[in-house]
Amino acid sequence: MTVIGIAADFDPPHRGHAYLLDRARDLGDEVVVFLNADYTAHHTPPLLPYRLRREIVLELGADEVIPVRGYHQRFPLAYTVPVRVRLMAEEGVDVILDAGPSRNLDRLREHVERVLEVSDLFSIPPNVPARNVVRWLAAVEYVNRELGTDVELLLIPELEGYSGRKIRAALRRSGYSPDSLRKVRRHLPRETFKKLERYLKARTPPIARRKELLDVLNRASSYELCSIAHLNTIAVREILRGRPFRSERQVWGALRRADYGSVLTRLALANTECRVTSDEIARIALSWCVERLVPENQSPDSMYRRDWFVAALSSHGVKARDADRLYKRADSYEEARRLARRRYGVDPGVPRFETLIGEARVSDGEYRPAISANGRLGVVEDGFQELRATAFGATLLRYVLDDPFVDAVIRVEDEEARLIVFPGDSP
Structure with missing residues (x-):
């Protein structure tokens, strides 16, 4: 028996989705939809609640609907796609079906090989066509290789002219009025149109209530x-x-x-x-690294090494963008150090998880770093207290604050302020 899995928002289910489900039934014996329940893959609350989308998807031909929760309000797709691939494999899926470009697959696979080579699903350039397809292809190959699963990703041509994004945009422009459904009626199966019309007459959708x-x-x-x-x-x-x-x-x-x-x-x-919070993100990301669900260069430790490298070069006048590009060119941190010494005459040194960054006139203790409205770095003790940081300390602290996968506190002893980094764990 062949089990076909589909991972989607179906928000709302339109004729393109109905076509995808029809093809799934032709290709397999059972169709299981893994439906994003609380937040969509676009990181927004859904137009339609999970209950209604589930009802419609079952009416359109799915045999089972499994809710997917807790991912898209926390992580970018570079983290959640491999996790969802494993979930689908655990639920017995043989083939993941998606609609996308069925031509030029050789070209797409070149990008997939590059992603797997650098072990980083963030590394897909923004100008790559069908980036999401590349991400899914790479994630499936990565999970199969690391976890020993045997899942296939099958692409079928898209049914052109149907877009959930355009449907939601049309409804948003009209204030989610039930009357506006007439403008998008041709995009919607009968099952979707009736339920969506009743829903909009009864209440305002979650995406409009924030x-x-x-x-x-x-x-x-x-x-x-x-x-x-x-x-x-x-x-x-x-x-x-x-x-x-x-x-x-x-x-x-x-x-x-x-x-x-x-x-x-x-x-x-x-x-x-x-x-x-960043400590929650770092903790979950670390657990996924331990389970080999996240490529090595997406681990909190790796993220902090990059922060340290870029901060060290930036504090010596190197543009952050150039430092980041140099880091990504290297196969290891030691190679990145050699490249930095050769090109800029700067050795970023070995990253330390505890480092002196300046002074703070506050009581001894641990503080969360903060920033004022005028951009000054500091800590909070009975109000905002400015931190007198070294050039490197200020640069490193800004990079750590800007990195959602690295958690840190400032520890003050005798007015000496040290940055304590907890990659992947909370203090």
């Missing part, structure tokens, strides 16, 4: 904002400057000023809404 998000952003202290994963120091500063926020659009504007793109903005807002 009052709690605004409450957190308007009330959180600077150190609380710094602890939220995927909010870097520039983003925190823009949030502190821009509040109070009265709409999500204003928040997007603040993050745009921090040079956030749309994907990172959605992920940062999901982290904020669910109060996802």
